[in-house]
Amino acid sequence: MIKDITIGQYYNGNSVLHRLDARMKIILTVAFIVSIFICKNFWSLGLMVLFTLQTVIISRVPLKMVLKSIKPIAIIVLFTSVINIFYIKGGTPLIDGRYIDITTNGVFTALFMALRIVCLVVVSSMLTYTTTPTMLTDAIEKLLSPLKIFKIPVSTLAMMMTLALRFIPTLVDEIDRITNAQKARGANLDDGNFIERIKALVPIIVPLFVSSIRRAIELADAMDCRCYTGGPGRTRMKQMKFCLRDFIALIFIVLFIAGIVLLNYYFGAVLVK
Amino acid sequence: MPILSMQGVAHLYNKGTPSQSKAIYDINLDIEEGELVGIIGHTGSGKSTLVQHFNGILKPECGKIIVDGTDIWSSKKATREARFKVGLCFQYPEYQLFEETVYKDISFGPKNMGLNEEEIHKRVLLAAEYVGLKKELLEKSPFDLSGGEKRRAAIAGVIAMQPKVLILDEPTAGLDPRGRDKILDMIKSYREKTGSTVLLVSHSMEDVAKIATKVLVMNNARVEMYGTVDEVYSRSEELRNIGLNIPQVSKIFELLNKNGLNLGSAYTVEKAAEIILSKGGASV
Numbered sequence: 001m002i003k004d005i006t007i008g009q010y011y012n013g014n015s016v017l018h019r020l021d022a023r024m025k026i027i028l029t030v031a032f033i034v035s036i037f038i039c040k041n042f043w044s045l046g047l048m049v050l051f052t053l054q055t056v057i058i059s060r061v062p063l064k065m066v067l068k069s070i071k072p073i074a075i076i077v078l079f080t081s082v083i084n085i086f087y088i089k090g091g092t093p094l095i096d097g098r099y100i101d102i103t104t105n106g107v108f109t110a111l112f113m114a115l116r117i118v119c120l121v122v123v124s125s126m127l128t129y130t131t132t133p134t135m136l137t138d139a140i141e142k143l144l145s146p147l148k149i150f151k152i153p154v155s156t157l158a159m160m161m162t163l164a165l166r167f168i169p170t171l172v173d174e175i176d177r178i179t180n181a182q183k184a185r186g187a188n189l190d191d192g193n194f195i196e197r198i199k200a201l202v203p204i205i206v207p208l209f210v211s212s213i214r215r216a217i218e219l220a221d222a223m224d225c226r227c228y229t230g231g232p233g234r235t236r237m238k239q240m241k242f243c244l245r246d247f248i249a250l251i252f253i254v255l256f257i258a259g260i261v262l263l264n265y266y267f268g269a270v271l272v273k
Numbered sequence: 274m275p276i277l278s279m280q281g282v283a284h285l286y287n288k289g290t291p292s293q294s295k296a297i298y299d300i301n302l303d304i305e306e307g308e309l310v311g312i313i314g315h316t317g318s319g320k321s322t323l324v325q326h327f328n329g330i331l332k333p334e335c336g337k338i339i340v341d342g343t344d345i346w347s348s349k350k351a352t353r354e355a356r357f358k359v360g361l362c363f364q365y366p367e368y369q370l371f372e373e374t375v376y377k378d379i380s381f382g383p384k385n386m387g388l389n390e391e392e393i394h395k396r397v398l399l400a401a402e403y404v405g406l407k408k409e410l411l412e413k414s415p416f417d418l419s420g421g422e423k424r425r426a427a428i429a430g431v432i433a434m435q436p437k438v439l440i441l442d443e444p445t446a447g448l449d450p451r452g453r454d455k456i457l458d459m460i461k462s463y464r465e466k467t468g469s470t471v472l473l474v475s476h477s478m479e480d481v482a483k484i485a486t487k488v489l490v491m492n493n494a495r496v497e498m499y500g501t502v503d504e505v506y507s508r509s510e511e512l513r514n515i516g517l518n519i520p521q522v523s524k525i526f527e528l529l530n531k532n533g534l535n536l537g538s539a540y541t542v543e544k545a546a547e548i549i550l551s552k553g554g555a556s557v
Contacts (some may be wrong), residue, residue: 180330182370185430186353186385203381206371210416256499 001102010132017130021267022139024246028253029127036116037255041270044263051256052119059131068124069267070118077114091271133165137236142240156230163219163236171212178207253270274342275303276438276470277327278305280325283338284322287556290317296322297494300336300446304472304487306437309464311502312474312482314491315516321364323491324440328359331406341492357386360436363444366427370415375406375426382434395520404465405455422451424432425459432463440472445480479520482506490517506540 017025032051058064084106091104128136141158148154182203183189189200215217283298287332304310314320323402325331326338329345329352335355338345345355360382363369372378374437379400383393401411404425415426428444441460445453455512465470475481481488488505490498492515506512509519509527522545529536536552538543 044325177363178369179364181363182381184328184356184363185331185369185382186356186434187381188385203369203371207368210371211368 009128010127011061011065013060013130015058015060015130016266017055017126019029019245020130020249021242021246022135023126023142023240024132024242024249025131026136026139026143028249029124031253031257033120034124035260036120039116039260040264041267043267047256047259047263048119049115053120054236055123055126059126061126062137062190065129066122066125069129070121072119073117077117080117081110081114084113092214108270121171132161137165137237137242138238153233155229155234159230170215174211175204175207177270178204271273276306276341277304277340277472278302278337278339280337280339281328282326282333282338284326284331285334287553288334293548295494297326297491299495300494302499304438304470304491307468307491308466308471308472308487309460309473309485310487310489312472312489312491313476313478313517314480314497315476318491319494320491324361324442324474325474326477327355327440328361329355330361357382357434358436359438359440360430360431360434361440362442362444364429364446366431366444367420367423368427369430370423370427373414374412375401375418376411376414379430379433381383381412382430386434396433396435397429403432403466404434404459421448421455424448424452424456428456428459435467436469438470438472440474442474443476444473445475445477453480460484478506478518479541482520483543490515503538504539507538 019209036048039048041058056063085102086100086106087104088109089101089103091106091108093101094107095102131139135160140161142156144152144154181191187203188201189197189204192200274302275292279300280301284296285293286296287293300323311323322331326333329338332346336409340358345351361419371377372381376397379397381394383396388396396422397411398408401408406422406425406429410422410426419427422444426445428441430513432439444456444460449457457480460471460473463469473481473485485502487500488498488502489496490505490512497515498508498511506519506523509523514520520540522542523538523540524537526539526545526548530538536548539548
């Protein structure tokens with residue numbers, strides 16, 4: 001179960017997407033997410049799906065891993081689709097029963113929603129698959145740096161994020177180790193009712209907290225020893241620089257958004273008011 | 274009948290991913306009741322993976338694991354029974370402590386076995402005695418103990434289940450020499466008192482020579498040698514080839530023998546002293 005967490009998961013590779021500047025990737029991802037919600041008809045929707053597919057292809061991330069990131073949201077997609085089919089009214093009626101009405105608007109909304117959610121998750125997981133957590137937080141720090149004017153400690157926040165991401169795998173290992181140790185003493189984690197299962201977690205959570213706090217103290221000491229003060233004056237080992245491919249990517253996404261707007265305008269909306 | 278037996282056991286790590294690798298394979302092993310087996314091998318040789326199979330924490334890819342005559346994967350009940358028959362104490366076991374008092378923590382295992390209060394009480398006291406924890410410590414919080422005491426409290430938590438086989442994965446790691454000797458003495462006397470089988474995973478050839486009756490050498494995910502201390506330690510050339518060093522005192526004895534002094538072999542300082550003194554006609 002714990003192993004299924006895909007947050008901050010990075011797939012090692014050297015595709016164009018991997019080499020793009022992380023700041024640009026974040027900006028492009030946000031731009032794409034916004035454009036997802038302006039699609040009004042099947043033509044622009046198709047363009048969106050095409051764009052998502054080509055992102056996956058040029059990232060060279062195996063399809064299996066991409067599907068893995070969709071798995072957890074499958075149930076949400078299904079749920080919203082079903083609700084939309086039955087509750088959105090308008091357009092041509094398809095089934096006009098006594099208890100259920102299904103209209104074209106309902107079906108279309110369901111389809112739009114499902115595709116939008118899937119594309120959103122796929123593209124944003126492309127961001128994390130092709131960007132290391134450190135690069136990601138560095139980029140977020142850079143992008144948020146204007147907030148420093150308002151005395152918001154951006155670099156401290158970014159450091160906290162980096163550390164949090166860095167320790168996810170460590171904690172997963174730790175949970176594994178403690179679980180095995182308690183299983184060796186006969187702890188029964190898989191059986192019993194809800195309350196019993198919650199209670200069975202105590203022997204795992206307590207040592208986990210104890211060692212996390214110990215680790216945090218050690219880490220703080222280690223950072224202190226290396227004179228970490230945070231804030232201004234810190235330089236980076238890897239300087240981020242925009243280069244040609246970043247601008248090409250930018251032009252690409254601008255064209256894509258323009259394409260969606262044009263298709264929307266040309267073919268009109270599919271949902272009937 | 275051996276108490277522990279493995280037949281053709283193999284285990285894979287990261288199965289189904291590009292980094293799939295054999296953690297252990299081709300393991301055929303019989304361990305007789307009452308032995309104290311020292312398991313040595315360098316880091317990554319599969320020692321820890323091997324021992325985690327005996328109580329069903331890890332499930333092998335193929336092969337059979339037989340504990341006390343029962344295949345531990347033959348039924349759910351058998352797997353659970355294996356947990357109590359084979360007490361496994363992990364590396365740095367002090368990180369598993371969680372209860373409010375040491376007493377409660379030691380009683381966690383026996384409680385899971387479904388024993389009654391009276392029996393649990395008896396077992397906790399006995400286990401504490403084996404590991405040399407003073408009675409007044411039992412009512413303290415485990416987090417207030419010293420490092421060595423925590424370690425021993427955690428080991429007591431496994432011993433309290435009164436397993437037929439006790440497995441300790443590097444119980445002396447990170448302890449000072451005195452703490453290490455205390456634990457080794459404790460293991461030795463525990464085995465003498467209870468007559469149970471003990472498996473001791475260790476990096477230290479010296480420690481193993483001191484207390485083990487048999488030695489198992491792991492190398493590259495396989496069992497390289499298994500035999501008495503004399504049988505294994507006398508193959509010093511092979512041991513060196515796989516990156517293990519025989520104890521210093523054994524090396525000195527080897528050199529002395531080579532130079533014409535016929536002293537035999539010794540693997541511990543105590544034994545060496547005994548041999549040298551007996552040559553001079555004195556005794557320790």
